[in-house]
Amino acid sequence: MDTKYLITFKTILEQGNFKKAAERLNFAQSTVTSQIHQLEEELSVQLFEKVGRRMGLSQAGKDLLPSIEAILHSEEVMKNYQKKKSSLNGNLQIAVPETILTYRIQPFLEKFRRIAPEVTLSLQSLNCYEIRNKVENGDVELGIHYNVGGYGKSIVSEPLGEFPLVLIGNREIELSRYDFNQPYQKVDLCLLTDDKQSVYQKKLDSYLSHMDITLNGLMVLGSIEATKRSVLSNLGVAFLPRFTVEEELAKGSLKEIPLDLADASLTAVHIHQKNKWLSPEMKSFLSLIEEGI
Numbered sequence: 395m396d397t398k399y400l401i402t403f404k405t406i407l408e409q410g411n412f413k414k415a416a417e418r419l420n421f422a423q424s425t426v427t428s429q430i431h432q433l434e435e436e437l438s439v440q441l442f443e444k445v446g447r448r449m450g451l452s453q454a455g456k457d458l459l460p461s462i463e464a465i466l467h468s469e470e471v472m473k474n475y476q477k478k479k480s481s482l483n484g485n486l487q488i489a490v491p492e493t494i495l496t497y498r499i500q501p502f503l504e505k506f507r508r509i510a511p512e513v514t515l516s517l518q519s520l521n522c523y524e525i526r527n528k529v530e531n532g533d534v535e536l537g538i539h540y541n542v543g544g545y546g547k548s549i550v551s552e553p554l555g556e557f558p559l560v561l562i563g564n565r566e567i568e569l570s571r572y573d574f575n576q577p578y579q580k581v582d583l584c585l586l587t588d589d590k591q592s593v594y595q596k597k598l599d600s601y602l603s604h605m606d607i608t609l610n611g612l613m614v615l616g617s618i619e620a621t622k623r624s625v626l627s628n629l630g631v632a633f634l635p636r637f638t639v640e641e642e643l644a645k646g647s648l649k650e651i652p653l654d655l656a657d658a659s660l661t662a663v664h665i666h667q668k669n670k671w672l673s674p675e676m677k678s679f680l681s682l683i684e685e686g687i
Contacts, residue, residue, distance in 0.1 A: 397469055399433040400462050402426055403441060407451065407459075408531045420660055437603065447473060460665045461549070463669045470671040483512040486675045487534040489525040490517060492588065492618050493635050494538060494662065498687045506679055515674050522593050529665050536676055540660040548669060554662040555686040560596050560636045561651040564628040564641070575654045577605040584611040584630030588621045594660060598633040601655050622648075 406415040406426065416423040432685040434441055437455035451459065490499060495517065506515070518534060525537040530546060538554070545551050561574065563583075572581055587595050590612070602608070613630060615621045621632050622639060626647060633653075664675070664683065 395433075395436060395464065399429045400466055402429045402432060403462060404466065404532075405428070406442065408533075426582070434682075449621050467669045467671055471483075483510075484673065484675055485514045485516065486536070486673070486679060487516045488518070488536045488679070489520050489528050489534045489539065490538045491522055491525070491592070492519045493638050494540075494562070494687065495519050496618060497635075497638050498662075499538065499683070501687065502679075502682045505682055510675060510678060511681060515590065521589055521591055523591065526665065529667065535666060535670070535673075536679070537665045538687070539663065539665075541663045545665065548667055549665050550668045551663045551665045552684070554664055554683060556659050556661055558636045558659045559597065559633060560639065560643075560654075561631060561633050561653045562625055562639055562648045563631045563651050564625055565647055565649050566628060567631075567649055567651070569649070569651065572651065574605075574607065574651060577607065580608045580610070582610050584613055585609040586613050586615060586621050586630040586632040587625050588615055588618050588634075590614050594633055594635060597655070597658070606622075 402415065402419065402421075405418055406412060408518075409415045409418055412426050412430075413423055415421075416426045419426065430441065439452075439458070440452050441455040441458070443450055443452045448514070461654075469472065503515070503517075506513075518528075520528065522539040522542045525534070525539040526542055526544065527532045529537040530549060540557075541551070541553075563572075572583065573579075574581070585598075586623070587594060609631075613624065614622055618634065618638055621634070622642065624630065625632050626642070631651060636643075639648055643650060666672070
């Protein structure tokens with residue numbers, strides 16, 4: 395059995411159809427089709443069936459998927475057997491949300507660059523849900539993000555730390571005027587956020603909906619720094635991981651607004667594919683962050 399056919403099989407599954415798989419593998423689409431036909435003939439089964447516009451796995455494909463992943467994993471282990479941890483090189487792709495990338499992971503990046511200067515480190519700043527999907531699809535090797543759940547059986551998830559959340563306003567905000575612990579009210583403040591699909595914004599949205607509290611407008615600013623500066627300019631309030639605003643809170647330029655939200659914290663985790671070979675580069679990076687970020 396030619397393992398390149400198995401790689402083609404996995405790529406179709408990840409990309410959703412033969413055309414995108416061909417583009418990813420830099421093959422003609424006819425080559426991808428031919429390889430799958432040959433694999434199906436060798437196994438005497440149909441591996442794919444069309445579901446709407448996407449190619450989905452047949453029942454036989456679902457049954458054989460763990461074995462195919464195990465074969466590809468074993469091949470990768472054998473190919474990299476001689477690779478030594480003392481000579482780290484190659485590529486390492488990591489996806490991280492902006493908050494962790496900017497405020498928590500910098501010291502670990504600096505250490506990793508010192509011990510592995512020849513490694514090409516590729517960092518993507520993404521929404522936590524996108525990170526989960528990218529790791530599941532094999533687009534990135536390692537995800538460091540807040541736990542959003544929904545991980546399949548093929549994903550390993552390990553905790554890295556717990557981080558409280560805080561509702562913040564400008565230092566001049568009059569706390570006596572705004573009580574976010576009272577239900578059924580409209581608050582004359584604009585809600586500011588870097589990403590309305592972030593896991594911490596979803597927590598606040600759920601709380602406000604439960605309390606039947608509405609705010610006067612929403613501004614989506616695209617970055618943590620823009621959100622903080624907008625709060626400093628008294629444009630509204632924001633709900634963020636506390637570590638992103640600790641310095642401003644300590645100086646008194648930002649003010650914490652009391653919020654009786656149960657479980658007002660996030661758990662950071664790192665995730666990777668269970669059956670994917672862990673390169674020395676990834677193991678080295680994980681050893682730096684496993685004590686917590």
